[in-house]
Amino acid sequence: MKISHWLRNVILTELFIPITLLIVGIYHGLMQTVYRAGLIHQSSFAGLDYYQGLTLHGVINALVLTTFFAVAFGHATIAYFLKVEPRKQPTKISMWLMIVGTAMAAWAMFAGKADVLYTFYPPLKAHPLFYLGLAVMIVGSWIPLFDWVGLLKGWRTSHAGEKVPLAVWGTVINFIIWFTCTLSVAYEVLFMLLPWSLGWKATVNVALARTLFWFFGHALVYFWLLPAYVMYYSFLPKLAGGKLYSDLVGRITFAIFLIFSIPVGVHHQFSDPSIEPNTKLTQSLLTFGVALPSFLTAFTMFATLEYAGRKNGGKGLFGWIGRLPFFDSSRYLFSYFICGLILFIFGGFTGIVNASYELNAVVHNTAFLPGHFHMTVAGPVILAMLGMSVYLVSQLKGKKVFAPALNTIVPYLWMIGVLIFSAGLMWGGLKGEPRRTNLGLSYLNPKSDLFHPQWVPDTLLTMCGGFIMFLAGVFFFIVFFGTFFRKQTQEADQLEFPVSEALHDERIIPLFNDLRPWVVLMVLIILIAYIPAILDVFRFAGPGAPPHVPNTPIPGL
Numbered sequence: 001m002k003i004s005h006w007l008r009n010v011i012l013t014e015l016f017i018p019i020t021l022l023i024v025g026i027y028h029g030l031m032q033t034v035y036r037a038g039l040i041h042q043s044s045f046a047g048l049d050y051y052q053g054l055t056l057h058g059v060i061n062a063l064v065l066t067t068f069f070a071v072a073f074g075h076a077t078i079a080y081f082l083k084v085e086p087r088k089q090p091t092k093i094s095m096w097l098m099i100v101g102t103a104m105a106a107w108a109m110f111a112g113k114a115d116v117l118y119t120f121y122p123p124l125k126a127h128p129l130f131y132l133g134l135a136v137m138i139v140g141s142w143i144p145l146f147d148w149v150g151l152l153k154g155w156r157t158s159h160a161g162e163k164v165p166l167a168v169w170g171t172v173i174n175f176i177i178w179f180t181c182t183l184s185v186a187y188e189v190l191f192m193l194l195p196w197s198l199g200w201k202a203t204v205n206v207a208l209a210r211t212l213f214w215f216f217g218h219a220l221v222y223f224w225l226l227p228a229y230v231m232y233y234s235f236l237p238k239l240a241g242g243k244l245y246s247d248l249v250g251r252i253t254f255a256i257f258l259i260f261s262i263p264v265g266v267h268h269q270f271s272d273p274s275i276e277p278n279t280k281l282t283q284s285l286l287t288f289g290v291a292l293p294s295f296l297t298a299f300t301m302f303a304t305l306e307y308a309g310r311k312n313g314g315k316g317l318f319g320w321i322g323r324l325p326f327f328d329s330s331r332y333l334f335s336y337f338i339c340g341l342i343l344f345i346f347g348g349f350t351g352i353v354n355a356s357y358e359l360n361a362v363v364h365n366t367a368f369l370p371g372h373f374h375m376t377v378a379g380p381v382i383l384a385m386l387g388m389s390v391y392l393v394s395q396l397k398g399k400k401v402f403a404p405a406l407n408t409i410v411p412y413l414w415m416i417g418v419l420i421f422s423a424g425l426m427w428g429g430l431k432g433e434p435r436r437t438n439l440g441l442s443y444l445n446p447k448s449d450l451f452h453p454q455w456v457p458d459t460l461l462t463m464c465g466g467f468i469m470f471l472a473g474v475f476f477f478i479v480f481f482g483t484f485f486r487k488q489t490q491e492a493d494q495l496e497f498p499v500s501e502a503l504h505d506e507r508i509i510p511l512f513n514d515l516r517p518w519v520v521l522m523v524l525i526i527l528i529a530y531i532p533a534i535l536d537v538f539r540f541a542g543p544g545a546p547p548h549v550p551n552t553p554i555p556g557l
C-alpha cells in the first residue's frame with residue numbers, strides 16, 4: 001500500500017536519528033569491555049569519562065533507540081493493518097517532542113553533566129536538562145497511543161464482528177503498558193529529581209525514587225520486547241514458509257503481558273532494605289507470571305517453525321530445521337528474527353535465575369546481570385529493530401538493500417558476539433565480578449593491591465565478544481546507511497509486510513478482542529502488588545540523601 005509522504009518522512013526520521021546515535025552507543029559498548037578487561041588503567045579515554053560513556057551507552061541504546069523505534073514501527077503497523085493513517089498534527093508533535101527531549105538529554109550527557117547511568121538512581125545527580133529532556137521525550141511517545149486508540153475504535157465500528165488484527169492488538173497493548181509505567185517515572189523525574197537537581201530541595205528520598213523507577217523499569221523491558229513479538233507472530237511464520245501455529249495464543253500472550261509487566265518491578269530491589277520480604281515474595285511470584293507469555297511464545301514459535309520446515313520438505317525429528325531459510329538474502333528478516341529467538345532462550349532462562357528470590361542474592365549487581373540483559377535487549381529486541389529498520393527504509397525510500405549478503409550475515413555475527421560476550425560476563429559474575437565498575441583502574445590492574453587475577457580470563461572473553469559485536473555493528477551501519485543513501489530504483493512511499501496466515505485461526509473470543517477488561521485487571525493487580533511496596537518505602541526510608549558524584553565516595557561533594 002502507498003502511504004502519505006509526510007508519514008513516510010516521520011517514520012524515516014524516527015529511524016534515522018536513533019540509528020545515527022547508535023554509532024556512539026555501540027562505540028561505548030566496546031569501550032566498556034576494553035576498560036573492564038584492564039587494557040586501559042584510566043578513568044577516561046579520548047576525553048570521555050568511563051561513567052559518561054556508560055551513561056551514553058545505556059541511554060542511547062536502551063531508552064532512545066527503543067522508544068523512537070517503537071513509535072515509528074507502531075505508526076507503520078497501525079497504518080498498514082487498519083488501513084488508516086495516524087493524524088498528521090499529533091504525529092508530528094510527538095516526533096518533535098521526542099527529538100527536542102533527546103537533544104536536551106544528549107547535551108547534558110556529552111557535556112559530562114549527567115554521569116548517572118540509564119537508571120539515574122539518586123543520590124547520583126544530573127543536570128536538570130537531562131531529567132527534563134527524558135520527560136519531554138517520554139511525553140512525546142505517549143501522544144500516538146491516544147491517536148491509535150481513536151483509530152482502532154473507528155475500525156471496530158466499521159468492522160463489527162471481525163478480529164482486531166493481531167499486530168494491532170500487540171501494538172496497542174504495548175503502548176498501554178508504556179503509558180501506565182511511565183506515569184511513575186514522570187512523577188519521579190518532575191517532582192523529585194528535577195527540583196532536587198535545580199537546588200530547590202536539599203535531599204531526595206532514595207528508596208521512593210528507586211521504587212518509582214522500577215515500577216517503570218521492568219515494564220520498560222517488555223516495551224522493548226513487544227515490537228519484536230509483534231514481528232514474530234505476524235511476519236516470521238510467512239518468512240519461514242509456513243503459518244502461525246495459533247492466532248489465539250498470540251492474543252493470550254499479549255494480554256498476559258498487559259496484566260503482569262508492571263507489578264514485578266520489586267524483583268530489581270530484592271536487596272533493598274526498605275521493602276519487606278513479603279512484598280518481595282509476592283512480586284517474585286508475579287515475575288514467574290510474566291515469564292509465562294514467553295514460554296507460550298517459545299512453544300508457538302517452535303511449532304510454527306517445525307510446520308514451515310516440514311512444508312519446505314524437511315523430514316525426521318530434526319530434519320525440518322535445515323529447511324528453514326537461514327541464509328536467504330531475499331528473506332533477511334528471518335535471519336534477524338531467528339538469531340534473536342536463539343539468544344532469547346539463554347536470556348529468558350537467566351531471567352528466571354534472577355527472579356528466583358534466593359538465587360538473586362548470588363547474582364545481584366554482578367556482571368551476571370549485563371550477561372542476562374544483553375541476551376534479551378541486545379538479542380531479540382535489537383535484532384528485530386535493526387532488521388525492521390533496514391526493511392522499512394528500503395520500502396519507504398524505494399531502494400534495494402545495500403550489500404544484501406552482508407546484511408544476511410550481520411545477525412549471525414552479532415549473535416555469536418553476544419553469546420561469547422554474555423558467557424564471559426556471566427562466568428565473571430558467578431565469581432563475584434561487579435557490574436558498572438571500571439575494573440581497569442584497580443581489580444584488573446596488576447599494579448594495584450586490589451588486582452583480581454581470577455577475573456582476567458572472563459573479562460578477556462567478554463572483550464572478544466565485544467569486538468565481534470562491534471564488527472557486526474559496523475557491518476550493519478554499512479548496510480543501513482548504504483541503503484538510506486543509495487539511488488532510488490523502485491516506487492517510494494510503499495509499505496508492505498509479509499503478513500502470516502494462522503494454521504489454527506480460532507473463532508472470535510470476545511475477551512480476546514476487547515482490551516477493556518484486561519486494563520481493569522491490570523490496574524487491580526498493580527494496586528495489590530504496589531500498595532504494600534509504597535507503604536514499605538514510606539515506613540522504612542532513611543533520611544533524605546544529598547547529591548553524590550560517581551568518582552568520589554563522599555556524599556554531598
Ligand code: HAS
Pocket residue numbers: 119221222224225267268287288290291294295297298301302305321338341342344345347348349350351352354355356360363364365369372373376377381
Ligand atoms: Fe530481565 C534484570 C528477570 C526478561 C532486560 N533484565 C534485567 C535488566 C535488564 C533486563 C536490562 O527477576 C537489568 C536492569 C538493571 O540495569 O538493573 N527478565 C527477568 C525475567 C524475564 C526477563 C524473569 N529482561 C527480560 C527481557 C529484557 C530484560 C525480555 C529486555 C528486553 N531481569 C529479571 C530480574 C532482574 C532482571 C529479576 C533483576 C536482577 C537484579 O538483581 O538486579 C522473563 O521475561 C524471561 C522469559 C523468557 C523466556 C524465554 C522464552 C524463549 C523464547 C525463544 C524460543 C526460541 C525459538 C528458536 C523458537 C522463558 C521465546 C528456535 C530455533 C531454531 C533454530 C528452531
